[in-house]
Amino acid sequence: MRIVIQRVSRAHVDVVDDRGQPDGEFEPQQIRQGLLLLVAVSDQDGPEQVAYAARKIAKMRIFEDDQGKMNRSVVDCRGRIMSVSQFTLYADIRHGNRPSFIGAGRPDHAEEVWEDLNQALSEYGIEVITGSFGAHMRLDFVNDGPVTILLDTDELMQAPAHQG
Template sequence: MRALLQRVSEARVTVEGAVVGEIGPGLLILVCAMAGDTQAEADKLAAKIAKLRIFKDDAGKMNRSVLDTHGGALIVSQFTLAADTSSGNRPGFSTAAAPAEGEALYHHFAGAVQAQGIAVATGRFGADMKVALVNDGPVTIWMET
C-alpha cells in the first residue's frame, strides 16, 4: 500500500457539495492499494502511521504521534498514487489494485487505523471528491509497504 500523510490543523472532504468526512488537528492520509496488497500490509501500515512521531512536543521537536496528540485521521482513497510516469506524458495506473480489491483494502485500512485508537473520518471510495486542508508545517510524508 502507498500512503501520503499530511499533518493538518483541519481537513475535510466533500462529495457533490456535502461534507462526508472532516477532522480537526491530525493527519490527512491519502491511500492507494496496489495490486497484490494484503490486509496484513494494511494493518502494518496503520500501526506504523499511528506511532509515527511527526507532531511537535513542548520543545518544538517532532517527537509525538497522532495517538499522543489525540488527533484524528481523515482517510481518502487515491488510486493516482499508483501513477507510473516512466514513459510518455500520460500516467498509467495498472499497478493499482482492481477497484473491488482496492475498496475492500481501503475500508480495511480505515478500520485498522481506528483500531489503533484514532478517530477516523473517510472520503467516499470512487467518488469525485474535493479535499480541503490546512497543512501544518508543512509536514508531508510518503510511506509504502
C-alpha cells in the same frame, strides 16, 4: 500500498457530481488537528501491509511536544485521521504524456483493503473520517509544518528486516 501522510491543522472533504456541484448524498467531512491520508492500494496488498501501515501511522512521532520536538504521535495528541482513497498515487508516467494506472489495485480489492486500513487505525483508538471510495472529491486542507511523508509498503517487501 502507497500512502501520503500529511500533518494537518484542518482538512475537509466533499463529494461532487460531474458538474462540480456538491453531491447531496454525501455529508461533507472535516477534521481539525490530525493526519490526512491519501491512500492507494495495489493488488499485492493484504493483511500484512495493512497491519504494517496502520502501526506506522498510529505510532509515527510527527507532532510536536512541549519542547517543540516531533515526539508525539497522532494517538498521543488525540488527533483524528481523514483517509481518502487515491489510486492516482500509482500513476506511471515513464512513457508518453498520459499516466498509466495499471499498478493500481482492482476497485473491489482496493476498497476492501482501504476499509481494512481504516478499521485497523481505529483499533488504535483513533477517530477515522473517510472520503467516499471511487467518488470525485474535493479536498481542502492546511498542511501543518509542512509535514508530508510517503509510506510505501512495496518497500517493506523488499527491505531487510529492521527493528522499530
